[in-house]
Amino acid sequence: MIALTKAVHIAALAVWCAGLLALPVILQAYGRRPETRTQAGFAEFRLLAHRAYIALITPAAVIAVAAGTALIFMEGLRDAWLMAKLAAVAGMVLIHAWLGHLIGKSGEGAGRYRLPSPLPALGALIVLMAAVLWLVLAKPDLAPLAEHLPDWLRQPLGRELDPALVPI
Ligand code: HEM
Numbered sequence: 001m002i003a004l005t006k007a008v009h010i011a012a013l014a015v016w017c018a019g020l021l022a023l024p025v026i027l028q029a030y031g032r033r034p035e036t037r038t039q040a041g042f043a044e045f046r047l048l049a050h051r052a053y054i055a056l057i058t059p060a061a062v063i064a065v066a067a068g069t070a071l072i073f074m075e076g077l078r079d080a081w082l083m084a085k086l087a088a089v090a091g092m093v094l095i096h097a098w099l100g101h102l103i104g105k106s107g108e109g110a111g112r113y114r115l116p117s118p119l120p121a122l123g124a125l126i127v128l129m130a131a132v133l134w135l136v137l138a139k140p141d142l143a144p145l146a147e148h149l150p151d152w153l154r155q156p157l158g159r160e161l162d163p164a165l166v167p168i
Contacts, residue, residue, distance in 0.1 A: 001074065002071070002074050002075065005067050005070050005071055005074060006067075006071060008063065008067045009064055009067035009068050009071060012060045012061075012063035012064035012067060013060075013064040013068075015056065015057070015060035016057060016060040016061045016064050017125075017129055019052060019053075019056060019057030019060065020057065020092065020095065020096060020099070020125050020129075021122065021125060021126070022052070023049070023052070023053065023057065023099045023103075023118070024099065024118035024119055024121050024122040024125075025122070026045075026048060026049055026052070027049065027099070027102060027103070027106070027115065027118045028117065028118055028119055030045055030048065030049075031045055031049070031106060031115060032115075045106075046106075046107050049103045049106070050103055050107065053099070053100055053103050057096075058096075058100070061093070061096060065089075065093075068089075079139070079142075079143075080141075080142035080143050080145070080146045081135045081136070081138075081139050081140055081141075081142050082135075083142075083146075084131075084135050084142055085131075085132050085135040085136055088128050088131045088132045088135065089128075089132060091124070091128045092125065092128050092129070092132070095121050095124060095125055095128075098121065099118065099121060102115060102116070102118060
């Protein structure tokens with residue numbers, strides 16, 4: 001069962017990572033072509049970016065995260081390298097959301113929205129993916145580093161949640 005879940009995890013994250021790397025290139029190279037300024041070219045660009053995002057890349061991300069979360073419980077992992085990996089994955093998720101925001105805006109601004117360059121996201125994604133892969137494959141012993149974290153990050157403080165934050 002662990003082997004199957006790991007296979008699902010790796011297959012889904014391969015699609016997710018490939019899609020995350022492709023999206024900034026599509027937005028930059030495809031979205032700024034002169035043809036994209038025509039109705040037909042714009043429709044093609046929207047279909048490619050929007051469909052790829054909602055029908056392929058986001059579902060792959062959800063499956064990769066769900067299978068990875070299941071693996072944590074199946075293998076009973078609590079190590080510091082895993083926490084570092086999750087922090088890097090959180091960065092990937094934030095960039096995923098930002099690219100979705102750009103794709104949405106590119107179709108809703110009625111020509112007034114000026115798309116910022118998505119290329120810095122590409123650089124950040126390459127760094128984050130390399131970090132995630134190194135952490136999960138090398139499994140470095142980060143426990144000594146964790147000891148330098150402030151106390152409030154290392155133990156539960158037993159505080160009550162602010163009532164304004166309680167949903168029901
Ligand atoms: C919230 C998201 C994620 C969670 C909770 C998660 C969790 C896990 C866990 C628990 C394992 C098993 C580790 C082991 O058996 O040693 C694993 C394996 C793996 N993960 Fe993730 N992961 C996530 C996202 C990612 C991402 C985004 C990548 C790549 C960029 C990735 C790459 C891998 C690889 C390559 C393995 C196989 C490692 C091995 O078997 O040696 N994971 N993941």
